[in-house]
Amino acid sequence: MLARRRRVLVTGGAGFLGSHLCERLATDGNEVLCVDNFYTGSRDNLAGLLSNQKFEVIRHDITFPLYVEVDEIFNLACPASPIHYQHDPVQTTKTSVHGSINMLGLAKRIRAKILQASTSEVYGDPEVHPQDEAYWGRVNPIGPRSCYDEGKRCAETLFFDYRRQHKLSIKVARIFNTYGPRMRPYDGRVVSNFIVQALTNQPITIYGDGKQTRSFCYVDDLIDGLVRLMNTCDDVVGPMNLGNPAEITMLELASMIVNLTGSRSAIEFKPLPIDDPKQRQPNIRLAQDSLGWHPAFSLHDGLRKTIAYFESLMIARGAEAAI
Ligand code: NAD
Ligand code: UDP
Numbered sequence: 001m002l003a004r005r006r007r008v009l010v011t012g013g014a015g016f017l018g019s020h021l022c023e024r025l026a027t028d029g030n031e032v033l034c035v036d037n038f039y040t041g042s043r044d045n046l047a048g049l050l051s052n053q054k055f056e057v058i059r060h061d062i063t064f065p066l067y068v069e070v071d072e073i074f075n076l077a078c079p080a081s082p083i084h085y086q087h088d089p090v091q092t093t094k095t096s097v098h099g100s101i102n103m104l105g106l107a108k109r110i111r112a113k114i115l116q117a118s119t120s121e122v123y124g125d126p127e128v129h130p131q132d133e134a135y136w137g138r139v140n141p142i143g144p145r146s147c148y149d150e151g152k153r154c155a156e157t158l159f160f161d162y163r164r165q166h167k168l169s170i171k172v173a174r175i176f177n178t179y180g181p182r183m184r185p186y187d188g189r190v191v192s193n194f195i196v197q198a199l200t201n202q203p204i205t206i207y208g209d210g211k212q213t214r215s216f217c218y219v220d221d222l223i224d225g226l227v228r229l230m231n232t233c234d235d236v237v238g239p240m241n242l243g244n245p246a247e248i249t250m251l252e253l254a255s256m257i258v259n260l261t262g263s264r265s266a267i268e269f270k271p272l273p274i275d276d277p278k279q280r281q282p283n284i285r286l287a288q289d290s291l292g293w294h295p296a297f298s299l300h301d302g303l304r305k306t307i308a309y310f311e312s313l314m315i316a317r318g319a320e321a322a323i
């Protein structure tokens, strides 16, 4: 029997996660509408979809109203790397707050199901470890990361208020650090930084003492979690952690990437950015129980795929000068 084809809107669909999500949704037989202002996304990310009759892309900033007709909305629009979200912090907050209000208003008018891409950053620099969804977090409201963290926290508030006030069908995913092909080489995130540095034999830049931890999820696993969450019944709302609980220090990550690439890079220590969380690891029991979801890719396998992607990018663009 054929599954029912849906019309699905993906905001931020030209970005790293959004483009993988658009591909997955199209492969599943849905009509996909990608909306993006191309701040950090690109048409290159959508190259595999542009000739697909069931795929459409609109250049639009979600801080402005949007009138379309769809069945489901994945709200991913928001720059995610510190360099980009701190470049224009007011626009970052507007994207999470005004953008969410517009997408929720749209969902309310057309009675569409709507999922918010929230983040582990809502936990801030946590005193609870690993973090479960009941933890309220420890976030600085006035620091350089606040535009992102507090914007995402306010977006969660808006989602839950639209559910209470307007009976919307909502889903909130708290996404932990995710990596994979189509991360931008110079967006400052640790996995892309270390891989590019290792492949070009540049020093690996460790911020602080490198003992801070993160837990990295491969992109295909994360996208599968988002799709499963959207497909749950109305009672499953979240917030729900999605991430890989395998925790690692930045020093260990650096040495793993140096080994996998056979690099000659040395380690270079640099100052730790302000408010950089010391540790982060998801408790994913809720996602396991309600979605039957668990990440399938080990860090080792995911990094190999990601390194292969950056190698092909370097070959395509002509060695390190152009990457
Ligand atoms: P990304 O920067 O690659 O993608 C974000 C996309 O949103 C880009 O295509 C950008 O052009 C677009 N965008 C930004 N502002 C917009 C606006 N006002 N209107 C329309 N489009 C806009 O980042 P990503 O890693 O793909 O993250 C996608 C989402 O997932 C974000 O909401 C992010 O907060 C969330 N998230 C990502 C991670 C991660 O590790 N990648 C972790 C937690 C949460
Ligand atoms: N909105 C939108 N598309 C729609 C419907 C609404 O972008 O199809 C925007 C609209 O501009 C409004 C926001 O969503 O500012 C919130 O809509 P809602 O109906 O909740 O609030 P109101 O219009 O009453 O302020």
Ligand code: UDP
Binding pocket: 081, 082, 177, 188, 189, 190, 191, 193, 194, 205, 206, 207, 208, 212, 214, 250, 272, 273, 276, 277
């Ligand atoms: N980091 C690092 N070297 C880099 C880039 C980042 O040591 O070249 C550190 C950063 O300080 C943080 C961790 O790696 O402790 C993860 O950083 P990222 O920006 O990827 O994610 P986030 O801090 O948002 O979780």
